[in-house]
Amino acid sequence: MNIIITGASSGIGFEAAIELALDSKNKIVALARSSDKLTKLLEIAKGINPDCQLYPVAFDIVNDDYQSLVSFIQNTLGQVDILINNAGVLINKPFVETSLGEFAQMLESNVLGHVNMIQHMLKLMPTGSHILNIGSMGGFTGSVKFKGLAAYSASKAALHTLTECLAYELGEIGIKVNCLALGSAQTEMLEAAFPGYESPVLAFEMGKYIADFAKTGHKFFNGKILPVAVTTP
Numbered sequence: 280m281n282i283i284i285t286g287a288s289s290g291i292g293f294e295a296a297i298e299l300a301l302d303s304k305n306k307i308v309a310l311a312r313s314s315d316k317l318t319k320l321l322e323i324a325k326g327i328n329p330d331c332q333l334y335p336v337a338f339d340i341v342n343d344d345y346q347s348l349v350s351f352i353q354n355t356l357g358q359v360d361i362l363i364n365n366a367g368v369l370i371n372k373p374f375v376e377t378s379l380g381e382f383a384q385m386l387e388s389n390v391l392g393h394v395n396m397i398q399h400m401l402k403l404m405p406t407g408s409h410i411l412n413i414g415s416m417g418g419f420t421g422s423v424k425f426k427g428l429a430a431y432s433a434s435k436a437a438l439h440t441l442t443e444c445l446a447y448e449l450g451e452i453g454i455k456v457n458c459l460a461l462g463s464a465q466t467e468m469l470e471a472a473f474p475g476y477e478s479p480v481l482a483f484e485m486g487k488y489i490a491d492f493a494k495t496g497h498k499f500f501n502g503k504i505l506p507v508a509v510t511t512p
């Protein structure tokens with residue numbers, strides 16, 4: 280399968296990329312801004328599976344030039360079967376202290392960057408392909424909410440609704456769109472959101488789950504926001 284995953288330089292995305300790279304038939308383009316961490320990702324993936332086809336690309340989903348990315352993907356993958364929009368950022372700040380600029384930053388990174396990516400990759404995605412957005416229980420309607428996470432959670436809620444809308448609209452061309460609303464997994468972002476909290480789910484476990492769901496979930500789900508949570512947070 281030909282796969283793009285964003286946010287592959289750390290945490291869950293890093294682990295999902297490693298999991299996908301275990302299958303030498305998969306061709307994976309792994310995106311994030313930190314080229315040094317992506318180099319490490321490639322080293323580790325090659326160490327585990329020397330035949331893996333992993334292509335790291337330093338790319339900012341908010342600010343970088345999509346035309347050159349599209350050309351690279353066309354040349355490397357040809358078509359895209361799975362797009363995993365996993366990149367994300369978090370601000371932990373009381374609502375009254377959060378500036379409009381910080382709200383905008385959350386929306387740019389957690390929603391508009393993914394919109395941009397989807398719009399540019401759609402032309403390379405055939406009928407039967409899968410777009411998987413990585414949401415959060417913070418943005419899940421009716422879930423417990425936490426102080427300091429208003430901007431982050433609101434941006435994730437927007438991503439959830441975008442998922443539902445796209446599943447309907449892209450249904451015409453046979454593309455399935457789902458969203459996994461994650462509870463917690465032990466990463467730097469979790470530490471920023473809940474300092475000192477220890478998640479019962481490790482990053483590699485969540486990464487494996489996401490990799491598996493990306494490959495098979497669209498056979499059973501479309502337009503769904505699925506909670507992936509054993510605890511709150």
Ligand SMILES: NC(=O)c1ccc[n+]([C@@H]2O[C@H](COP(=O)([O-])OP(=O)(O)OC[C@H]3O[C@@H](n4cnc5c(N)ncnc54)[C@H](OP(=O)(O)O)[C@@H]3O)[C@@H](O)[C@H]2O)c1
Pocket residue numbers: 285286287288289290291292310311312313314316338339340341342365366367368388392413414415416460461462463464465466467468469
């Ligand atoms: N961990 C949890 O408990 C938890 C819970 C709910 C939801 N989630 C969601 O799961 C996803 C992964 O989170 P994580 O915990 O693994 O966090 P993480 O370790 O902080 O990883 C975030 C990733 O996103 C990348 N990224 C951020 N902005 C980017 C941009 N503009 N362009 C390209 N890449 C960008 C980062 O790489 P660079 O800095 O190198 O660009 C990094 O690879 C996020 O969407 C997060 O909201 C996580």
